[in-house]
Ligand SMILES: Nc1ncnc2c1ncn2[C@@H]1O[C@H](COP(=O)(O)OP(=O)(O)OP(=O)(O)O)[C@@H](O)[C@H]1O
């Protein structure tokens with residue numbers, strides 16, 4: 269770095285560094301080097317530096333170099349330039365770093381001269397020290413405010429670098445983040461805010477390595493001359509003269525490095541700049557951590573949503589083995605026209621399943637018509653199903669089609685089929701067999717192209733045995749059975765369904781509720797849910813509406829200890845389980861006792877006895893004698 273030693277006529281001597289490409293000298297205070305000499309014009313000389321040579325030229329004054337008058341002159345160490353009564357001695361050596369203001373005490377901020385601001389060359393055009401820090405602080409605040417709401421990591425990285433380059437007056441910079449312990453360049457920019465492609469391909473860089481290792485900021489003022497770093501890849505690749513590199517820390521751990529470089533020798537970094545960059549890196553760390561955290565959360569959320577997607581089949585939520593078997597069955601039967609009987613306790617989703625079968629069938633564009641066989645008075649059911657002719661009965665003022673006709677081209681859903689009166693069962697059977705229906709009061713048959721899906725929460729085999737349900741109709745409807753497991757047998761699905769309803773109603777009612785306490789989750793799994801999913805949905809809806817905190821407790825769901833299944837003696841529990849299990853296997857085998865006995869590895873008589881016992885319990889009749897055969 270070059271300098272000029274200035275001796276003014278009043279005898280004062282000072283040395284100033286030549287830090288800019290063009291340094292102006294003259295009497296006026298707006299010069300880079302003001303000269304206290306009445307014989308010097310306001311604008312006198314300039315010293316230019318082209319990267320290799322310093323040259324003095326006139327800006328209006330006549331001057332001499334080493335006693336000879338010159339218009340311009342390439343300067344060498346020891347040259348003495350005389351202008352007016354002032355002597356300027358040139359040196360290529362650095363000027364001693366003295367606070368110039370001490371020598372020129374009358375000059376207060378702002379400090380317009382590069383030479384006088386020699387301790388902070390690259391920020392020379394900013395106001396004086398206090399003012400400069402204020403400006404930086406303002407920039408930092410504005411920058412943070414601008415980016416604080418942003419979670420776009422790439423945008424933050426680029427803005428961060430642009431700002432770091434601007435604040436430190438660097439020519440280029442790059443930002444490195446540690447990924448699995450390895451440094452990776454995440455952004456590389458130059459002063460024109462362009463990305464520098466392949467700025468640093470390999471990161472075996474010695475400067476970065478030192479910062480990563482020591483976790484301390486470093487400044488290399490003359491990188492090309494520094495023995496430790498002159499072979500540094502970043503210095504070579506980026507062709508930089510001076511470098512600042514600071515660690516980006518979070519909670520005491522290094523997670524990245526901010527690196528800026530200057531390729532102008534006259535504009536090298538100095539310690540003050542390092543302080544600035546360090547403050548900057550601390551702020552950057554906060555912004556980045558914030559964005560990275562939010563991105564992680566977003567990923568988590570997407571993951572959760574994806575999981576929920578995995579845990580459902582159309583509108584049907586649940587992924588337990590029992591429900592997966594149901595979905596597999598639906599996949600097979602939906603494309604066909606075969607009749608389906610859906611069985612399951614109340615609230616297990618029979619109607620939902622019927623709709624899903626329709627939705628996945630080739631009839632999906634056709635109508636889905638529901639008949640609730642249990643809700644229509646017996647005398648109206650026939651006309652409801654098949655329609656009636658005008659005058660067929662009192663009140664039949666016009667001819668009306670029935671649900672069968674309405675379902676043409678689509679699916680007819682016969683809900684609560686177990687409630688259908690016996691006389692109508694015959695007519696229904698005929699309609700299903702012939703695919704022809706007769707309106708009440710009409711002899712002309714109408715062909716109907718429909719698919720029938722029926723549902724019941726009764727055990728139809730038992731109704732058949734009791735002669736309340738026709739066996740032939742039972743076989744007609746029950747070409748394929750879809751048996752829905754009760755909620756208490758769906759394992760984790762109770763929580764999955766719980767979360768699903770919680771989210772649904774929290775959105776609908778704008779509620780605070782976000783999840784369950786661990787105790788609530790345990791209670792939900794323990795409770796027997798006699799009303800199944802409908803009960804779960806209703807309890808949750810109520811809890812969500814009344815919620816005044818984010819986590820719903822067992823109390824909020826009215827799952828008090830007395831609602832949980834009672835603890836019973838092991839023997840009794842074994843019996844209960846045995847009963848339930850045999851019923852389940854029987855149902856899976858469509859009531860086939862021999863097959864059930866074979867599957868369970870017991871004598872068929874055990875199954876008969878089990879059924880007799882059930883019947884006796886139901887009717888209050890005498891229990892069959894126990895022959896001490898143990899199932900388990
Ligand atoms: N697996 C499920 N996923 C999401 N919602 C469900 C599920 N199963 C049932 N539901 C909901 O629970 C409620 C009861 O279901 P649905 O009416 O289909 O039961 P059901 O078996 O027909 O009952 P019932 O025998 O009393 O008529 C409905 O609101 C339904 O949307």
Ligand SMILES: [Mg+2]
Nearest residue numbers: 618619683723
């Ligand atoms: Mg129903």
